[in-house]
Every structure is written in C-alpha cells, then in structure tokens.
Amino acid sequence: MRIGKGMNVKELEVKYGLPSEVKFCKICNIINQRPNSVNEYEHNPKSQKKTIGFDEDGICSACRNKETQHENIDWKQREKELMDICDRYRKTDGSYDCIAPGSGGKDSIFAAHLLKYKYGMHPLTVTWSPHLYTDIGWKNFQNWLHIGGFDNFLFTPNGRVHRLLTRLSVINLLHPFQPFIMGQKTFVAKMCAKFDIPLAFYGEMPGEYGTTEASDGGSEKKFSDKPGSGFSKDVANGKDVRDLYLGGVQSGEIIEKYDVDMNDLLAYFPLDYSVYEEKEIDVYYLGYFIKWDPQECYYYSVENAGFEANPVRTEGTYSKYNSLDDKIDGFNYYTGFIKFGMGRAMQDAAQEIRNKKITTEEGKALIKKFDGEFPKRYYKEFLSYIDMEDEEFRQLCDKFRSEHLWAKVNGEWKRRHTVNGDGVDD
Template sequence: MSNQRPGSISEFFHTKDRKNANYLKINQQDGICDACKQNEIKNKINWKEREKKLIKLLAKHRKKNGEYDCLVPGSGGKDSAYQAHILKYKYKMNPLIVTWPPILYTDYGLNNYNNWINIGGFDALVVRPNGKVMKELTKLSITNLLHPFQTFILGQKNIAPKIASKFGINLVFYGENEAEYGNPIAENNSSLRKKSYFAVKNYNKIFLAGLKISDLIKKNKLKYSDLKIFLPISDKEINKKKIEIHYLGYYLKWIPQEAFYYAVKNTGFSPRPFRTQGTFSKYNSIDDKIDDLHYYTTFIKFGIGRATYDASQEIRNKHLTREEGKNLVKKYDGEFPDRYFSEIMKFLDLREETFFKICDKFRSPHLWKKEKNIWRLRHNVNNDGTDD
C-alpha cells in the first residue's frame, strides 16, 4: 500500500501493542505498510486461543432474558452480514443490527440488505439522518475535502455506540481488523476499543465536512441539533455505560473473500451484476452509488485508486500474484465511474464541471503532472509514470 495513503505507515505503536510488533521485529522506518505487517501477524496468531478469548468475552455479555446482548453496525455488505450471522448462529448471541444507510442505495445493495435481515434472520434498526443536512454536508465534504463519502463513514462509525447506549447494550462489534486494508495497526490491532475515534471529549475540536462545528452553524445556518447525529458519543457516556467496542477480526481470522462466500451461502448476498468501475471486483463496497466516486477521489488525492486497494488485499491473502495485481492496477486504476455520476451530481445540486475543477484543485503537484493537456501520475507501481 502506497505511503501516499494517509496512515498507511504508522509512526508508533501503543505500549500495549508492542507484543504484537515482536512477531516481526518491526523497524517503523522500513517502508513496509501496516497492511503487510498485519498480514504477517495474522498468519502467526494462534487463532484457537483468540477464539477462546472471544468465547469468554461473549459469555460475559450474553443475556438470557431475550434482550439484545451485542450490536452489529452495517449496511448489508459481505463483512457485516458475515459477522452478524456467525455471532448469532455459531456463538448463540442475540445481536441487534443498526444501519446508517448509504447516501444513495444501489438496487442490488438494498436487495442484499433486505436478504441479510430476512434470510439471515435479524432484528434491525435503520437510523436515517436528516436528508437535507446529509445532502448539504456531503456537498461541503466534496467542495472542501474532495471526500464524497465522509458523511456516510462518520455516520456508520459513530451511530453504533449511541444506539448501544440507548438500548442498554454493552458490546459493539465492528468487523474486520481495519489494518487488513491499510489502517494503522496501532489503531486497530487491540481487541478492545473503549476510546479512540468512537468517543470524544471535546466537541469544539471536531471538524465536519472540512469546517469547525461552530463555522457550520454560523456560516451554513445549521443547528447543533442538525449535526449531533453525525458526531461521536461522548467519552463520559461511553465510560458510564461501560460500552465495549471490539473488532471481530481480532478474534477470528478474517479473509475478505471468505467472508464473501459465507455471506452468499448464509444471507443471500449477491455480487454486483457487473464489474465495479475503477477495479476488477464485483463484491466489495457495492451498497452506495457514491462508493465508486469516493474511490475515484482517492485516486485524485493520493494517486491510488480502487484497483490498488483491491489488488493489494488480494495479493496479501495470496489470491493474486504481485505481477497480476500490477497488471490489474494498470488496466483499471483511475477509471472514471460514470455509471452513477450524473445522478449523484443532480442529487447534490453540484454541476459536473464544478466537480472536475475541484478534482484538479486537489491534484498534488508531487503526484501529478500535466502533459499535452492530460493529467498523468509522476510515479506508479508499474514504473511507467512521467518521472519513472
């Protein structure tokens, strides 16, 4: 994973995570991304022992009165479908599903969600934010950050502990360890995440859509009550309610392709009926029409597109060779996702030419060079950039 991806190479380990680092004798300046380090760690872990820890944790929280004893956030993708199903049917928990829905559901994404609930067999709660505010914040996120997915990501992450608090649920499960996709090991490798970005002490220090909360209220005529649903639970409340936040991928060996097969078999999950633009796969992050555009913006900002993310993960899990991955990146990375583009721009009241001007503004000169009126990367994994 390129070091142009924010957080792809961590600068330090938390003290409690150093024992994990000992698997690799890691030098933090060795140029190896955390996703690869995590992959090596994953293959050295005694997963039977980890499962014993999971069983102990579940026994601590399991309720015998029919109430929900854990909460699983998700919008119907393969990973959340897998984690909810295995918790309920293998480990005999009673999970509540909570969904912060995609900004613009795809037909097949919505069908997967309905199959997850109906075929998988779960109680579910959908939390729909104020549509007018959601649209405005998404538009501002594009204008200020070139980040069309920020509002969805924040909602998806932040809503689960809040709902757990409302329902008296003390155990929240997210899915795969996010270092699987390149996030820092230090943020993700611990089993217990009572704090971190799931809770906050000072709301005045939070930025949303690239602006301070106070500026959104003053300049954009939004109310604090409009924004609160997007913000994390307070540090005080999460500690008072003794809510524990865990990654199931810490306890069970997580391979995205295997999660896909499991979801297909047990919850009626189906891949896209066509290849996802910008990559070679059909089953990753297919719920939201804006998903494809989000990955295109990462290509603009960081020089790495969706094919890079997918190929890197498949190489680490030995489903592709590096040469195969490089060829796929060359063929698909940066492909413009035009399938839903006009619909998205119309929904957001954003002119298409304005979007492209914003993209050009976010092209870092150390990554991009314009030749004959065409933008090209200076460097890429195939070593055929303008400066390679």
C-alpha cells in the first residue's frame, strides 16, 4: 500500500471510533467502517460507533451469517413455528390479532399480505409517516390498502417539531433520519399497547451483520429488542426523560431552547417498560420464520398490491424499488457515505451478492458507477425542510468527513481507499 502525500497513515484523524485501517469484504464489498447496530437512544454527538466484524480472511459477519443460514436452517420447521404462533393469537371474533407496521414499501406489503392471506391473521397495519412522501411512495401506500386490502392507522408526528429535530440531527450528527428512526422504533409497541394487540411482526431481520444485542441465536433474531426498553427501565428507576438525546440534543434542552412542549416529544420517547410487561407485548421478525428475499418481495407486492417501482433510477444506487417513499431518504444514504464511506449502491449490492443475485465483480462495477452520487432530485425540498442553505449543508458535510477516509486533492474531495482499488492512497 502506498502512503499518500508523504503522510503517515497513523497520523490521520479517525472520527467516531472507526477502524483506522480501511478494508472491504472479499465477498460482498461492504466497507469495515459500517456501524453495527446503533442504539439511537444513546446517540449523542460524542458517542463512538461499533462497527461490523471482519474475520481474519477478510469476510464480514453478514456474509458468514448468510453462509451458516443457507446451510443449517430448516425452513419447514421455522414456518411451522410461525403457524403455531399464529394459531395461539388468531382471533375469530372480528377483532385484530396482530400489528403489521409499514409504509407501503415492498417488504411491508409482502409481510402484511402473507400474514393475512396465507396465515389467516387479521392484521391492523400501522404507519409512521415518512418526512415528505414522494408521489410514488404515496401511491404505493394507497395501493397497499386499496388493492392489497388492509385497515391502516397512519401516524404523522407534529410536523414543525419533526422538522426542528431533523435539522438539529443534521447539524449535530449529520444524520437526517435519527429522530425519524427513534419515533418509528417505538411506534409499533405503542400501537400494540394502545389497541391491546400484544403481537406484532416486523419483516426482515435487522441483525444480518450480527448485532451484539441479538437475544436469540446469535445473529439470528426471532424477537425484536424492546425499543428503548433500556432507557425506559432507567426512567422507571428515576432517570429523567429529559436526558434523552434527540437530534444530538438532550430533550430538556430542546424544550427550554426551542419552545417545544414535552407533549410534542412524546412520539419519540420509548414506551414505559412496565407496559411491555403488563401487556406481554411480543414483536417478532417474520424474516426469522420465512426466507426473506428483497427481490421476491418486490415481485410479490407488484402482483398482490399494485406496487410500482420508481419510473426513474433511485439516486446513489442502481435499483428502482428500494425504500423510495421519502424525499429525505437519499440524504440518509449520502450522509452515511460521507461519514463511513458507505453509500447506497454498496449496501444494495452487498445484499444482492449475499442473495446470489449478482457477483462480487458486478457489485464492484455498480459501486464504482453509483456509490456516493449526490441526491439532487429532492435537494431543494430537503434544504427547505431543514431550513438550511446549500453552502451550509456542504460545509457541514465536510466537517463530518474523517481524515482517514477522505483527502482533498486539487480542491476536490477524494476517497483514500475504494473497493476498486483506485483511491488516493490505494
């Protein structure tokens, strides 16, 4: 490895506790800077990231997990387990027996449809609204209900406060999705409590990278973690809910500084832990019980709920059907590219390589072509949403670039290392 510009690699500043040596998985091309799972409730500006594991052969934990999964899982047995759970909870008195969350994307359509029409459940679908619906996202959401055939509860948090929190989160964390994710995570359990429905199903398992919190079978997760339960236990033990970080600022400070009522932040706070216990709420991952293939979800939702892919390619990647309902979405991926060197194409390709849809080499070519592409289609709306000027946002991005990932060459930011081996220091 050549050491760029006479600079010792060890002297380069490394932000967020990322690994100082940059590596790419030999199978799926994912970068070793990718954060593992992030506990959003402790997401203050100084928190350090835990990154995904790589073994001595240079293979990431997600690829290793996938290998074991392909070899060892008895999917018939898993499906039987799911049917047993459905039999235990199924209602025949006309009431709902489970909650199926989603925004009307291909995965949520697939999950809800399967529960209702294959396993004979009576799901209430619930939706934590995107920041700004895209036209195609809204249409797919409506089709989910009108063609797929579901009852739905759409919850939209206070738009003024949501914008403020998103702005703070961009300024403090360069993470436009943190408030959204916090609200979304705790939303499902809250709906379970509200409607007295103790069973809910997420779709795909999030633990493909082998989260350390996996409570069930290592990287494999049957149950969702109870979102914010650690924090709500703390609250029960006297910790102040005002200590909770939203957008990198403690809630108490937000209330005082920005003229926000405690009530306007409720949607982001975790469910009281005692409610989980009292109501015996269980949230499962459907992906534990049935083989989850994003491409199959897409075909299924086209056929059964009138799902439509984007007529244009999603910026930053090559696909047309992955998370396309929120105008802010592209910026969530773009900021990840700035902070961790991991764009949207890299994530999409890694998943498709593991599912054996494309090869490692094809993935590399797609990454070279699309990764880190600036999402300009909704840039104006994004800036207006977070009340920021172009120049301010670009300067912020630069502030969050870690020196061990980025070098400025002739006034232009270049990556020091790429999976294609054409970085400044490769």
